[in-house]
Amino acid sequence: MHDDLTQCPECDLLQRIPVLPPGGSSVCARCACVLHRDRPDSLNRTLALTIAGLALFAIANGFPFLSFSMQGQVTQTTLFTGVLELYGQGQWQIAAVVAFTSILAPGLQLTLLLAVLIPLYARRLPSWLPSLFRYVRNLTPWGMMDVFMLGILVSVVKLSEMATILAGPSLFAFGVLIFVLAGAQAALDPDLVWSRVRRGTRAGVPLRPQDSIGCEVCELVVARRPAPAPGAGLRPHCPRCAALLRYRKPASLERTWALVLAAVICYLPANLLPIMTVTSLGRVRSDTILSGVGYLLTHGMWPLAAIVFVASVFVPLLKLLILVYLLISVEVRSSWRPRERTRLYRITETIGRWSMVDVFVVSILVALVRLGNLASVTAQTGAIFFCAVVVLTMLAAMSFDPRLIWDRLGPDLEERALQQGRDHVRDRERGDPGARGADGPSAALARTG
Numbered sequence: 001m002h003d004d005l006t007q008c009p010e011c012d013l014l015q016r017i018p019v020l021p022p023g024g025s026s027v028c029a030r031c032a033c034v035l036h037r038d039r040p041d042s043l044n045r046t047l048a049l050t051i052a053g054l055a056l057f058a059i060a061n062g063f064p065f066l067s068f069s070m071q072g073q074v075t076q077t078t079l080f081t082g083v084l085e086l087y088g089q090g091q092w093q094i095a096a097v098v099a100f101t102s103i104l105a106p107g108l109q110l111t112l113l114l115a116v117l118i119p120l121y122a123r124r125l126p127s128w129l130p131s132l133f134r135y136v137r138n139l140t141p142w143g144m145m146d147v148f149m150l151g152i153l154v155s156v157v158k159l160s161e162m163a164t165i166l167a168g169p170s171l172f173a174f175g176v177l178i179f180v181l182a183g184a185q186a187a188l189d190p191d192l193v194w195s196r197v198r199r200g201t202r203a204g205v206p207l208r209p210q211d212s213i214g215c216e217v218c219e220l221v222v223a224r225r226p227a228p229a230p231g232a233g234l235r236p237h238c239p240r241c242a243a244l245l246r247y248r249k250p251a252s253l254e255r256t257w258a259l260v261l262a263a264v265i266c267y268l269p270a271n272l273l274p275i276m277t278v279t280s281l282g283r284v285r286s287d288t289i290l291s292g293v294g295y296l297l298t299h300g301m302w303p304l305a306a307i308v309f310v311a312s313v314f315v316p317l318l319k320l321l322i323l324v325y326l327l328i329s330v331e332v333r334s335s336w337r338p339r340e341r342t343r344l345y346r347i348t349e350t351i352g353r354w355s356m357v358d359v360f361v362v363s364i365l366v367a368l369v370r371l372g373n374l375a376s377v378t379a380q381t382g383a384i385f386f387c388a389v390v391v392l393t394m395l396a397a398m399s400f401d402p403r404l405i406w407d408r409l410g411p412d413l414e415e416r417a418l419q420q421g422r423d424h425v426r427d428r429e430r431g432d433p434g435a436r437g438a439d440g441p442s443a444a445l446a447r448t449g
């Protein structure tokens with residue numbers, strides 16, 4: 001069960017959520033983003049997968065991960081070794097990012113999720129539950145175990161000529177954990193959690209979008225200027241999840257411009273400076289991002305070379321170009337193809353994290369290759385700039401508010417976009433077009449399967 005009113009988080013259209021068939025989803029009638037999904041047996045499945053995930057997480061962090069053997073000398077690593085080695089080499093910035101994205105964020109996400117699911121399972125509702133679930137949602141984009149796995153693959157290929165790499169029990173647990181974590185995220189129905197939190201009141205919600213705010217976290221539709229609750233301070237907070245209610249993300253354009261410019265400045269040194277130095281049998285070689293791709297290419301690993309090139313060079317550049325285009329289009333109040341521009345924004349949000357793969361490769365190599373003059377890897381300044389590009393572009397995408405794209409449209413264009421959205425979904429999914437009342441909110445579109 002979920003509340004029947006929702007305000008699209010990407011285009012701000014106020015809509016009624018239709019009753020969904022099992023496994024069906026509803027999409028925004030205007031910008032075609034997915035609003036809700038029906039996830040059968042969500043609580044039981046998420047709980048089971050979360051418990052399994054925590055057990056695997058403990059194994060992945062407590063046992064040897066990979067070992068590196070060269071001319072009779074062996075180094076053994078755990079997941080945390082890369083972080084320690086980077087810190088020891090004075091690269092604390094990369095160490096912090098790697099520790100957060102590969103260990104801390106996934107671990108916290110699983111622990112907090114369990115802390116939310118157990119009371120729900122026991123049909124209790126402690127007062128801290130909504131805030132905790134808010135943190136779970138905020139942590140999700142920063143957990144990058146899947147990207148780390150790709151980093152392992154690249155590292156093993158890079159080292160295969162130089163030495164023998166052996167997998168420890170941790171690696172197998174880590175591999176399964178990625179699927180379990182993805183499964184838990186797919187099974188989790190945020191509405192299930194929010195609908196149990198009864199502090200929200202939906203009485204007296206106005207039906208015009210300009211009079212209401214959709215909570216960015218729990219998607220409750222609230223009247224635009226509610227009287228501040230006692231003790232809540234002057235700024236209005238969501239009555240259900242206690243998140244700050246914002247009509248639009250504050251100073252969205254200014255913040256996004258600043259972050260994009262900072263990322264552009266870091267992009268050049270990130271690609272020109274070496275990201276690591278490899279010493280092998282007395283020979284020293286410096287690797288930039290591109291020479292790393294070249295190495296894979298000359299050793300016949302062209303599929304992996306293509307993946308690393310796309311993730312490390314192409315994706316950050318594409319993301320920056322898209323963000324600059326979106327910013328300019330909003331600044332000049334463009335009304336051109338708002339639905340496609342919203343979709344572009346959605347792409348930048350999803351693909352950015354994969355650029356982190358080269359940062360992970362550096363941390364894995366630094367951890368594995370620690371045999372002094374015989375063989376060693378040190379992280380270099382380029383890696384810090386590269387890491388900064390990835391984090392800055394992710395923050396830039398998060399601070400951009402796609403609703404600004406739609407704010408600039410007049411009523412005629414809005415109606416046209418709405419009709420296009422209906423046509424689009426009907427063509428693709430053959431779902432029922434929602435009926436739009438004369439003065440009420442339009443209905444979101446239902447999709448089966």
Ligand SMILES: [Zn+2]
Nearest residue numbers: 008011028031
């Ligand atoms: Zn929308």
Ligand SMILES: [Zn+2]
Nearest residue numbers: 215218238241
């Ligand atoms: Zn809320």
